[in-house]
Amino acid sequence: MIDKMQEEDLDAVAAIEAQVFSMPWSKKGFADTLSMRNVIFLTAKEDGVVKGYCGIYLAADEGEITNVAVAPAFRRQQVASHLLEKLLKMAKQEGTRRFILEVRCSNEPAIHLYEKYGFLVQGIRKGFYEQPKEDAYVMLLSKDQ
Numbered sequence: 001m002i003d004k005m006q007e008e009d010l011d012a013v014a015a016i017e018a019q020v021f022s023m024p025w026s027k028k029g030f031a032d033t034l035s036m037r038n039v040i041f042l043t044a045k046e047d048g049v050v051k052g053y054c055g056i057y058l059a060a061d062e063g064e065i066t067n068v069a070v071a072p073a074f075r076r077q078q079v080a081s082h083l084l085e086k087l088l089k090m091a092k093q094e095g096t097r098r099f100i101l102e103v104r105c106s107n108e109p110a111i112h113l114y115e116k117y118g119f120l121v122q123g124i125r126k127g128f129y130e131q132p133k134e135d136a137y138v139m140l141l142s143k144d145q
Helices: 007-020 027-033 079-093 108-116
Strands: 002-004 039-046 049-059 062-070 098-104 120-129 134-142
Touching (some): 002 079, 007 027, 007 039, 007 049, 049 079, 062 079, 079 108, 098 108, 098 120, 108 134
Antiparallel strands (some): 002 039, 039 049, 049 062, 098 134, 120 134
């Protein structure tokens, strides 16, 4: 089941974040988003277990996707696809027409996921990521594409 992130999800989300990213957000960082009106964070859960999550910041008709993460035990089960699909749908209902995100140039599974939904590489941010240092692709999905 995919739904808006709740306070009771925060421990599991922070644990996944720490497993997946070299410079993870804190539990407080996620908690701070729960009360923000211009933010959508979703979790994918089954039997009360958080499998993954994603989030977007909205401004005018644009959205910046900040996090898409799936716990290693639940990868290759379409969790990220379902999360992204619902996130894009909800953001479009809020009037979002353009979506942007950064992804490590080496993260081929994520790049393929985004391309599946119509995102295109628009450029490269040199040295965007640290630990390890790596460039990021800037990917864009526009309703006008």
